[in-house]
Amino acid sequence: MATIDETIDVDVPVRTAYDQWTQFEEFPHFMNGVEEIKQISDTLTRWTTSIAGIDREFDAAILEQQPDMVVAWASVDGTTHAGRVTFEPLGPTSTRITTHIEWEPEGIREKVGAAIGADDRQVKKDLHRFKEFIEGRRTETGAWRGTVHGGHPTT
Known part of the structure; x- marks a missing residue:
């Protein structure tokens, strides 16, 4: 299992950063290799990716979502992929975003890519x-302020 941990500070309030992150269908605007994400329900997304010539389609379930704090997910079919993104206010106009992603590289290209840190x-x-x-827009394209625990919406 490969793991990826990255952090970045953004110059927008935590609510703006979090709200934008809940707009999964907008991910192709800033995630290279993500061709499309469809929001199937409050807790299910369908991903289409093309990374280094490897095309994939898989569904991912939102397992945990707490406004302005966390979004966590895991694939439910095919590709083994899971992650957690946390949001920490650094002040009224700044947010630290921390990602933790776990995935299972398949095939030699993915295994080598993971081994060399690609x-x-x-x-x-x-x-x-x-x-x-998000800093260029200064505002989110939308928001979903619901809460999810154990894969089930609670609001």
Whole structure:
């Protein structure tokens, strides 16, 4: 299992950063290799990715979501992929975003890429593009303020 841990500070309030992160269908604007994400329900997303010539489609369930604090997910079919993103206010206009991602590289290209840190570099670049995206807009494209515990919405 490969793990990726990255952190970035963004110059927007925690609510703005978190609200934008809940807009999964906007991820292709700042995540390289993410072709499309469809929000199937409050707790289910369908991902289509193309990274280094490897195309994948998989569903991921939102397992935990607490406004302005955390979003956690895990794949439910096919690709083994899970993660957690936390949001920490650094002041009224700044937020620290920390990502922890676990995934299972498949095939020689992915295994070599993970071994040499290509996946870490990609996540770092994606976080920088998120920073540029949200700081450039200064406001989120939408928001979902619901709470999810154990994969079930509670609001």
